[in-house]
Each structure stands twice: as structure tokens, then as C-alpha cells.
Amino acid sequence: MANPSQRETGPPRTEVDFALRELEFLQRLSRQAAATVNSDELLSLIIRETTSAMGTDVCTLYLLSQSGRELVLTATNGLNERMIGRSILPLGEGITGWVAKSRQPRLVAEVAKDAHWKWVPGLDEERFHSMLSVPIESGPRLVGVLNVQSVERRDFTAGDVDFLQAIAGQVAGILERSELQRRLEEQLREIQLSHDVHERFTRLSLEGAGIPAILEAVGALASGRAALYSLGGFRVRGAGDSSDGLPGRLTVPVRQLSSGAREFRIQAGRPARPLDVVPVRAGADLLGLLAVAVPEQVLDEEGRRRALEHGSTVLALELSKERAAAEVERRLRGDLVEEVLAGGLAEDEMERLAAQAERLGHRLPHSAWVIVIEPDDQAVDSGRNDPARQDRLDAALGEVLKRRLVGGLAMVRSTGAVVLAPGEQTPDLLAAEKLAEHLRAAAAPVLKPVTASAGVGNLARSVSELARSHVEARQALRLTRRAGARSQVTTYRSLGAFRLLLEVQSPEALRGFVSDVLGSLLTYAESRDTPLLETLEALAAARWVRRAAARALGIHINSINYRVERIEKLTGLSLRDPETRVAVAIALRAHAMLGV
Structure with missing residues (x-):
């Protein structure tokens, strides 16, 4: 029995060496990753160092897509590099997909005999026999899958699994930091872009360049011709004519304007072309519509969006200034005309x-x-x-x-x-x-x-x-x-x-004249249904031609004759007398003018 004082108190020397090698590798990977700014260089570094540390022939990195339902080949140093970004595996499909879905590592000595193996055309995997695959996780979130493969058959050990998982954990942190840095840089670029676009439009506005210059700037930044349209859809501003691809009139669905949408796309013109339309608003007031042609290929989507956003804001300011100036001019013009007409x-x-x-x-x-x-x-x-x-x-x-x-x-x-x-x-x-x-x-x-x-x-x-x-x-x-x-x-x-009626200064005099000529008919109309007064108006309008008055009223000539007899009996007037006709016509017009 061995002396207890001579018993080993730690792991065998080979395990310590392995742990130190592993630690040194992870530290070196972390330092090199921290010094690498370019994302492509960072991925190349991870693949190269992992291949060397694991003693394999190839290393491959798959990252989870934005949808979270598939893996995308992102980097490799031994497979067909032309498949990067094009080779896509749904979760659960193939060995890589199975590892991603189960969140468990997988050791495969002979990939062709594995139940989960799937051959991907064009990826050049036929020459590789053994494979070790581990998930890349950041807390509860799946980031991707890290694979190593060898041409010669190899029995990967539990130590290999632990080492590759340690590398995967380090890779997760590196990718997280890289993604955070990328997002920060993207935000800074967006802020700078927004500042530059806003400054350009503001300078145009302050210099009084006017709406045409602003539209020209919008078109240049958005890579498409720009024009301003009225609320009725008519083109009111924008250089060029119909040959520039922008229609003279737009048909915009009312629901698009009433919904408060900031931007929407329509088809307009002959032939129909896509246009981005931005309502130009000042507060709750809708002042017009900014329309910009959509190019076949948008090279800078964010720049285009910023151009539309800031362009519509500055256009709203310019239109508001124009409206205010027009209001002042209109008031002065109105005061002038009012004074003249007084x-x-x-x-x-x-x-x-x-x-x-x-x-x-x-x-x-x-x-x-x-x-x-x-x-x-x-x-x-x-x-x-x-x-x-x-x-x-x-x-x-x-x-x-x-x-x-x-x-x-x-x-x-x-x-x-x-x-x-x-x-x-x-x-x-x-x-x-x-x-x-x-x-x-x-x-x-x-x-x-x-x-x-x-x-x-x-x-x-x-x-x-x-x-x-x-x-x-x-x-x-x-x-x-x-x-x-x-x-x-x-x-x-x-x-x-x-017109002589208008010269009569006393309304009472006109009312008296109307009463003398039409009084009995007006009294009759208050208590009877037969429209004698309307019949008399139709006769006067038809120049006293009874058949024409009957057609206008939609009644038979006999009905007109009966009504004329009733009118003459009630008023004591003869409608055949020319002077009587003149008096009746004047009385009817005076009655309409007075509203009695």
C-alpha cells in the first residue's frame, strides 16, 4: 500500500499540460480577436486558430439566421468558399442542424454512416470522414454551430469535445462583442448620415434655394427623380416633363392618406413605374405629396429613406412659409379690393x-x-x-x-x-x-x-x-x-x-304691389293644394305659351286651362292682356326677391 504522503494530490501531469495549453489558446484567441476590427478577418482568425488547436483539416462556422429557423454557412477554411452565404440548413437537418436544434455536441467517426448525415451538393464534403460539432450559445440564445472535420478517420474524445466547447464559448463572446460593435458603428453611420442629409436640406432652406432645389437634392440623395404633387394628385413642382418618368397626376388611395402613413409605394405613370410617396405634413395639416421614382437597384436604402424623411420635413417648412406669405398677400389684396369696392x-x-x-x-x-x-x-x-x-x-x-x-x-x-x-x-x-x-x-x-x-x-x-x-x-x-x-x-x-325692382328703396312698397297683384293667390296657396302660384310662374317663364308651361309642369294642357280659369277668377285679371302679363311677371319676381 502506498504511503499517503506520496499519493498524488492533483491531476496527472498530462492533464495539467492540456489545461494550460487550452487556457493559453483561449487567451491568445481572445487577445487576437480584441485586436481585430474587420469582421471578415475576425471570422478567418477564429477558423484558422480553431483548426490548428484541434489538429483537424477544416473548421466551419454556421450562424443562426435572423428568422431563427435556419443556419447559414458563414466561414470555412476547407469547404467550398463559394457556398458561403448560400449553403443554408434548416434546424434539425443534417448533423449540423441536429446539433443546433438539440443544443448537444456530436462526435462522428464516420459521417457517411451517421443517421443525421446529409450531403450538401457543391460543399465538397465527400473527402472528410470524421467530424465533431458543438453548438455556439450565448446564455439561453443559440448563436450558431462550430464544426471541425478531418480527412483521416479520427475518434474524437471527451477531451476534444470539452476543448471545442470551450472554444465555442469563447467564440460566442467574440461574436457578441463583434455584433455589438457592428451595431454601434451602424448607429453612428446612421446618425452621421442623418446629420449630413439634414444639414444639406437645412442649408438649402436657410439660403432660400426654394422648393425646386430641395426636390433636386431629394432626387440626388434618393437616386430617383422627385416631384411635388397637390392633395388632388396634380404635379405642381419638379423639373422636367412627362419624359422624366414622373406622371402629371397621381391616383393615391384615400386610405393611405387617412391612415397617417409616413411613406408608401404605388404604381403610377405610363408605363406604370414604382414611386415612393411621402405625405408632406405640417402638424396635422396635409400640405402635399412628395413622390420619388424608385430606381431599378437601390444602392443605399438607408440614405434613400433619410432623404425622403428629411426632404419631406423641409418641404413642409417651405410650403408652410409659402402658405403664410400667400395668406399675408391675400389679406393685403383683399383689403385693397374691399376698399375699392366700398x-x-x-x-x-x-x-x-x-x-x-x-x-x-x-x-x-x-x-x-x-x-x-x-x-x-x-x-x-x-x-x-x-x-x-x-x-x-x-x-x-x-x-x-x-x-x-x-x-x-x-x-x-x-x-x-x-x-x-x-x-x-x-x-x-x-x-x-x-x-x-x-x-x-x-x-x-x-x-x-x-x-x-x-x-x-x-x-x-x-x-x-x-x-x-x-x-x-x-x-x-x-x-x-x-x-x-x-x-x-x-x-x-x-x-x-x-332691374327696376332693385331701384325701389322701400320694401313695403314692393310688398304692397305684390299683394295687389298676387294677394288672392298667396292666400289661396296657404289653404289649398292646387299649385296655382307655381302654374303662374311656369306660364311667365314659358312666355305665356300654355303648352310649353304644361310640359314644364308635366301636366295635360286641359289642366293648365283649368288652372288659368281659376287664377283669373280669383284675381280678377285677364292673362291675355299684355299689360297684365307684365304686371304679373314683375310681381312674381318681386315676390321671389323679397322672399315673401
Whole structure:
């Protein structure tokens, strides 16, 4: 029996040597990895050192994909390197997949005889016989799998497993630090990129380069032509024409704008091409749409995203500045027109207004037509105090004037708009009516769901007569509206003899005249169902032709004859008498005007 004092108190000398070799290797690997910055060099270092330390012919590293469902060949020093990034193994498939799924090492003396072996075409694994595979783990998280293989048959030992697992643990830490460093560097690059892009756009804005220069910068940074579109989808800014690949109009789904999306992709143009669309917003207000063509290959996705993001922000600032400037200009222009239309101005006041108009870039016309555009039913016009609607109405009318009239002045009110059309550009009443219809048609979509009509006064032959023409245009509108007309253009001159009613200063005098002529019919209408008053209005509108009035009312001629007899009996009037017809027509128009 051996003397206890002579008994070995530690592991055999060979085990100590092995542990020291293992420790020295891991320390050397850690130091070299810490000094290596490039990720490719780091992977090459891990593979090279592991192969040498394990005394094998090849080492292979598989890393878990982002989806967490498959392994991707990431580095090797003995297999086909062209398969790096292309050789993909689902978890559980092959020896490597089994190790990843089970989180257990596997020793295989003859891979071709192993139940889990799977030959991967193109990977050049046929010459290798033995294999040791261990999982790479970072805490509870699987990072990948580390494999070593040998051409000659080899029986890997438990010590080999422990050593490779120790290397795998070190590799996990190295990869974690490398990934953290990569993410930090990526974040720094993103911050620097964002700073550079923001600084470029801010400099353009501060230098007053304008929206075209900003769009050009967006296009350069995003690798595609850029343009600005209105909320209606019409292209309003952006160099070039349809040949640049950007359509003149976009059709954007309403749900995309109402959802608050920051960016979305659509197909537009002929032929259809992909466009990235970014709503340009200032707070809750949607000002326009930034559209950028998508190139066939985006080289810098992050740079493109930053360009769209910062570009839309600076465009919102520029559009807000333009809106504010337009609002000031519109208010000054509105005050000017209001003062002109007020009338009763002395000569020196007229000179002051003319000078003010010149400073605003307008010239008061020596002669002009006054056109008034208003909603037909202001009582139900819920949007009349909406500043955004006033902006759109001003822009719509301004577009018509820019295309059709040089020197026209428009003033937008909460109740509608007033336009001064220079007589030199609008030589006669017919031309004034056509212009009024274009203006009314442009205003109609803005004022929806309320319909709009336009009134045109007589030609003002001097600035001092503009007030009179304005009153005439509003009177034409009022009489037409009282008569039930909608979406029409009415000139003061077309009122004919009925204009005399407007000269009657006393409403009571008009009411008395209406009562004398139509009083019995008005009383009858309050208690009876037969529409005698409506029949009389249809006859007057049909120039007293009974068959035409019957068609307008949708009744038989005999019914018209019966109603005429009833009217004549109630009123004591003869509708065959020309003077009576004139009196009845005037009374009907006065009744409509007074609203009685």
C-alpha cells in the first residue's frame, strides 16, 4: 500500500499540460480577436486558430439566421468558399442542424454512416470522414454551430469535445462583442448620415434655394427623380416633363392618406413605374405629396429613406412659409379690393390704393367687370370659415386667372370670392360670362357639397364705378337665388326690366304691389293644394305659351286651362292682356326677391 504522503494530490501531469495549453489558446484567441476590427478577418482568425488547436483539416462556422429557423454557412477554411452565404440548413437537418436544434455536441467517426448525415451538393464534403460539432450559445440564445472535420478517420474524445466547447464559448463572446460593435458603428453611420442629409436640406432652406432645389437634392440623395404633387394628385413642382418618368397626376388611395402613413409605394405613370410617396405634413395639416421614382437597384436604402424623411420635413417648412406669405398677400389684396369696392373714394384715396396695388404686384384696372362667386345656400355651408378651404379657393381661382386673364384680381371671403376682370382682357359681356363660368367651375369642387353660382355686374369704366358693378353682381346673384336657380352664371344686364325692382328703396312698397297683384293667390296657396302660384310662374317663364308651361309642369294642357280659369277668377285679371302679363311677371319676381 502506498504511503499517503506520496499519493498524488492533483491531476496527472498530462492533464495539467492540456489545461494550460487550452487556457493559453483561449487567451491568445481572445487577445487576437480584441485586436481585430474587420469582421471578415475576425471570422478567418477564429477558423484558422480553431483548426490548428484541434489538429483537424477544416473548421466551419454556421450562424443562426435572423428568422431563427435556419443556419447559414458563414466561414470555412476547407469547404467550398463559394457556398458561403448560400449553403443554408434548416434546424434539425443534417448533423449540423441536429446539433443546433438539440443544443448537444456530436462526435462522428464516420459521417457517411451517421443517421443525421446529409450531403450538401457543391460543399465538397465527400473527402472528410470524421467530424465533431458543438453548438455556439450565448446564455439561453443559440448563436450558431462550430464544426471541425478531418480527412483521416479520427475518434474524437471527451477531451476534444470539452476543448471545442470551450472554444465555442469563447467564440460566442467574440461574436457578441463583434455584433455589438457592428451595431454601434451602424448607429453612428446612421446618425452621421442623418446629420449630413439634414444639414444639406437645412442649408438649402436657410439660403432660400426654394422648393425646386430641395426636390433636386431629394432626387440626388434618393437616386430617383422627385416631384411635388397637390392633395388632388396634380404635379405642381419638379423639373422636367412627362419624359422624366414622373406622371402629371397621381391616383393615391384615400386610405393611405387617412391612415397617417409616413411613406408608401404605388404604381403610377405610363408605363406604370414604382414611386415612393411621402405625405408632406405640417402638424396635422396635409400640405402635399412628395413622390420619388424608385430606381431599378437601390444602392443605399438607408440614405434613400433619410432623404425622403428629411426632404419631406423641409418641404413642409417651405410650403408652410409659402402658405403664410400667400395668406399675408391675400389679406393685403383683399383689403385693397374691399376698399375699392366700398366706393365713395376721393381722388387722393384712389392714388393711395393704386400705389398700394403696385407694391403688391397688381395694377388697378381702368375698366373692369366685377364677378361675384358665392355658395348657393350659405345657411348650410359649414366650411365657410375654414382657412384651408379659403386657401384652396384662392389657388383654384388664381390658376384660372393665370391661364385666362392677365392682371385679374381675386379676393376670397368667408362667403365666397370677388374677381376684378380688366376690360382690356375681357372686351364684352359674352367674354365676361365665359370667364365667370370658368371661375365658377373652378370654385365648385372646393365648395362641395354646396353648389356655387356667379353674378356679373355691368362694365365699370373707371375705378370709382367698381363699387356700383359689385353691387349689381351681388343683386344678380340674389335675384337668381331667390328664383331657385343653382350652379348658374347670371349677369345684371340679363335681368332686363326686373332691374327696376332693385331701384325701389322701400320694401313695403314692393310688398304692397305684390299683394295687389298676387294677394288672392298667396292666400289661396296657404289653404289649398292646387299649385296655382307655381302654374303662374311656369306660364311667365314659358312666355305665356300654355303648352310649353304644361310640359314644364308635366301636366295635360286641359289642366293648365283649368288652372288659368281659376287664377283669373280669383284675381280678377285677364292673362291675355299684355299689360297684365307684365304686371304679373314683375310681381312674381318681386315676390321671389323679397322672399315673401
